[in-house]
Amino acid sequence: MLEQYLHFKEENPGCLLFFRMGDFYELFFEDAETVAKAVQIALTSRNPNDENPIPMCGMPHHSVEPYLSQLLEKGYKIAICDQIEDPREAKGLVKRDVTRVLTPGTVVEDSNLKSKENNYLGSLYWDASTNTGGIAWLDFSTGQWSGLLSRKEPELWQWLVKINPSELLLPQGFKIPPQFTELSSQVTSVPLGAYFDISSAVTKIQELQGTVNMKALDLDDKPELVRACGALLTYLEHTQKSKLGHLGEFKPLNLGKHLLLDEITERNLEIFRRLDGKTGKGTLWKVLDKTKTSMGGRLLESRLRQPWRDRAPIEKSLECVTFLFERDHLRADLRNALDSVYDLERLSTRVFLGRATPKDFIALRQSLHMLPKLRDFLSTALQEDTGELTKILKKWDNMEDIASILDVSLVDSPPPNITDGGLFKKGFDAKLDELIELTEHGEDRLKRLHEKELNQNDIPKLKLGFNKIFGYYFEVSKAFKGQVPEHFIRRQTLVNSERYITPELKEMEDRIISASDDRKSLEYKLFIQLREQLSAARSRFLFMADVIASIDFWQGLAETARVNEWCRPSLHEGMEIEIEAGRHPVVEDAMGASNYIPGDLRIDHSRRILLITGPNMAGKSTVLRQVAILTIMAQIGSFVPAKKAQIGLADRVFSRVGASDNLAQGHSTFMVEMTETARILRQATKRSLVILDEIGRGTSTYDGLSLAWAVVEELSTRARGGIRTLFATHYHELTALEGKIDGLRNLNIAVKEWKGDIVFLRRLVPGPADRSYGIEVAKLAGVPKGVVDRAREILAELEEKSHDSRAKGAVERASQTLLPGFGAPPIEISEELTEHPIVTQLTDLDVDGMTPIQALMLLNQWKDMIKG
Structure with missing residues (x-):
């Protein structure tokens, strides 16, 4: 047995070998030590009295799933070695074989999967000679797979970060680039020649997809992507050791159909994870997810990762959402019915692969019972043609034939294992009914036979007995053995009695003893037949x-929109974005609708770049993210949190917000900021939407200001007219660009000073902010009073020195081409002008201390002086 174990261990290097022995899975040697420690079970020994005992641990086969889940989560691969023949029929050692290898990217059991998330196996191939590569990804639990070809290697890694496969296949020697270390996939290195061979890949793909050429799959001119797909199929053949017919049609990702969101934008906008890396509350997905089924949840995830770019599919979605939004009773009925629908995709996959449990069949039965109800709810509400929903009803399949088979076949609470019997109802199979009758009512039959013999033969005190050696028997006292009929056959003589059998008793005994095993064997065969019937209907299940x-x-x-009082957006092909009383859905969810102050915003040809100033904590970043998130929501076909929203379709959304570093790669906060900014400037188009927050804050003031100014200029001239941009900054000097850069407008988040404190009004208003209020924000944050007071003193001194410096050279620094503070060439002023009273007042002027009204009054006064 140990030789057999070591043979399979050698054939599956890098795997923990779960070796089936009777009712247990056993592990030996290093595997036993590893598993015992990883899942906290007892480590024993095969031969504890020997000098070198063999470490050993194990668990019952029927309760192995939780242990497998723990090991897969820890990144282990597991080879399942099963008994492939009945031990009762085995001659010598029971035949065994590795039936499959479990890896993080190939599991199909619910215990190893997140119900509303896809579980991808990915692969990457890069050809340095052609400077082209491809990635492919596949969810083995649903059969969906796709891929992408690119001439930019970083783009492939960016998409892998977005997709986040559980497991990633890479050619041996190929490693994840250091700038993409956030990719959390378990890397599996495979031989380049064996897994990424082009001819083998073409053959496997064509056989699986049933095509004679690659053009039908849009792969004829994508050899690098074909190699990546071939690696996936080869890996599945080696690990699953079963047919792959459940895989759907391969469809390369068409970037032209989708609004593109890179991994940085997903992270910055907290679509799936908060900035701290956690999921759940605080993410857009959590706010939107009112789905009741796993399938609906995964579709929401897919839409958020790849929103639509074309208007047609968006409008179809909005029509359906609007229909359900307006009908509360229908929506409530649908939600109640959908709550009883299980994961048809993954259940049908397990059926097809032969891994479905009786519990899975009951889940399928319950789900199919809901299909007629769902159809009736919709058909009753759809009195006229309403587009997409009407088309769906015309193609609806209640699958009543499959539901009927499941109704008459399986009991409501079957045992967990298909070899234990007790799966089927009476009436499903005549032969099985007879075996059930024997196993469940065999004693009653024996009693009736006993009564029959008593009635037909005059034998007082005829007893029915049983022992393990002779089986069932009739016992007769020696005083009455002369009255025993001829069909009684003596089996045993005792001191005071004789024991007999009859042909009918023997037959009944044989049938009762074998009925239990026969029943289990027959039920197993019937279950396999039932599984094949359901497997043949997989395409109907998937539809x-x-x-x-x-x-x-x-x-x-629709439910989210109704609960939160959102509106249907109006989408168009133009560049304008107009939002009335808009809210940030995630912030509103955290604060409560009553505490959130909505705001208005407009982007058009004359307002392409919105420069937003205001103090920290006023809400600049919230406004930026809000516009981006509302655009994304509109382009998945969702209502948006606003009173009114008109949105010009975007092809990409870019974001550069927050401060982060990557010290492991030697990247400072400023380096990360500049890298993200560079990506935006190189990739943004006229139809893109860009949000930038605090560009240039990680370096010296003038360096940062120069960069921020240059970025604004670049965005204003790119794409023949500028890119829609929201730019939040603390560099108040940039506000002077309004009027100098076409399409740039100043906005600020309003605040109000009240008794030495500031009140955040949370409203976006025209014009630049007057100052930063940094010390007031520090006070609100709880900085000690002494520090705050000292900061005010220092600020006053610095401002006074700054005013003196400006007074000495205010006129000299005036320039139409440079911002204030950038030393311009001195301006020659005649001697008579230096003594002019206006010049004297101008040099002494405290600009920062003036209100707009005071400035206007002073200008009017100077005008009168000049006229005089």
Whole structure:
């Protein structure tokens, strides 16, 4: 047995070998030590009295799943070595074989998966000679797969970060670049020649997809992507050791159809994870997710990762959401029914792969019972053609034939294992009914036979007995053995009695003893037949899974919109974005609707770049993110948190917000900031939406100001007319660009001073902010009073010195081409002008201390002086 174990261990290097022995899975040697420590079970020994005992641990086969889940989460690969013949029929050592290898990217059991998230296996191939590469990703639990070709290697890694596969196949020697260390996939290195061979990949893809050429799959001119796909299929063949027919049609990702969100934008906007890396509350996905099924949840995830760019599919989605938004009773009925629908995609996959449990079949049965109800709810509400929902109803499949088979076959609470019997109802199979009768009522039959013999034969005190050696018998006292009929066959003589059997008793005994095993064997065969029937209907399951996912996706968006009082956005092909009383959905969810102050915003041809100033904590970043998030929500076909929203479709959304570093790669906060800014400037188009927050804050004041100014200028001239941009900054000098850069407008987040404190009004108003209020914000944050007071003293001194410096050379620094503070060439002033009273007042003027009204009055006074 140990030789057999070591043989399979050698064939599966790098795997923990779970070796089936009877009712247990056992592990030996280093594997036993590893597993015992990883899942906290007892480590024993195969031969404890020997000098070198063999470490050993194990667990019952029926309760192995939780241990497998823990090990997969810790990154281990597991080879399952099963008994492939009945031990009762084995001659010598039971035949065993590795039936599959479990890895993080190939699991299909619910215990190892997150219900509303895809679990991808990814692969990457890069050809340095052609400077082209491809990535492919596949969810083995649903059968969906896709891929992407690119001539930019960083772009491939960016998409892998977005997709975040559980497991990533890379050619041996190929490693994740240091700038993409946030990619958390478990890397599996595979031989380049064996896994990424082009001819082998073409053959496997064509056989699986049933095509004679690669053009039908849009892969004829994408050899690098074909190699990546081939690596996935080869890996699945080696690990799953079963047919891959459940995989759907391969569809390369068409970037032209989708609004593109890079991994940085997803992170900065906290679409799936908060900035601290955690999921759940505080993310856009959590706010939007009112889906009731796993399939609907995964569709929401897919839409958020790849919103639509074309208007047509967005409008179809909005029509369905609007229909459900306006019908509260229908939506409530749908939500109640959908709550009883299980994951048809993954359940049908397990059926097809032969890994479905009886519990999975009951889940399928319950789900299919909901299909007619869902259809009736929709057809009753759809009195006229309403577009997409009407089309869905015309193709609806209640799958009543499959539901009927499941109704008459399986009991409501079957045992967990298909070899234990007790799976099927009476009436499903005549032969099985007889075996059930024997196993459940065999004693009653024996009693009736006993009564029959008593009635037919005059034998007082005829007893029915049983022992393990002779089985069932009739016992007769020696005083009455002369009355025993001829069909009684003596089996045993005792002191005071004789024991007999009859042909009928023997037959009944054989049938009762073998009935239990026969029943289990027959039920197993019937279950396999039932599984094959359901497996043949996989395409129907997948079609209805897509239908259910769409309905659940739409009703979830409608429910969220109704609860939060959102509006339907109006989308157009222009560049304008107009939002009335807009709110940030995640911030509002955290604060409560009553505490959130909505705001208005408009972007058009004359207001392409909005320069937003204001103190820290006033809400600049919230406004920036809000516009980007509302655009994304509109382009997945969702309502948006606003009173009114008109949004020009975007092809990409870019964000550069917050401060972060990557010290492991030697990248400072400023370096990360500049890297992200460089990506935006190189990739943004006229239809893009860019949000920038605090560019240039990680270096010296003049360096940062220069960079911020240059970035604004670049964005204003790119793409033949500028890119839609929201730019938040503390560099108040930039506000002087209004009027100098076409399409730039100043906005600020209003605040009010009250008794030495500031009140955040949370409203976006025209014009620049008057100052930063940094010390007031520090006070609100709880900085000690002594520090705050000292800071005010220092600020007063610095401002006074700054005013003196400006007074000495205010006129000299005036320039139409440079911002204040950038030393311009001195201006020659005649001697008579230096003594002019206006010049004298100008040099002594405290500009920062003046109100707008005072400035206007002074200008009017100077005007009168000049006229005089």
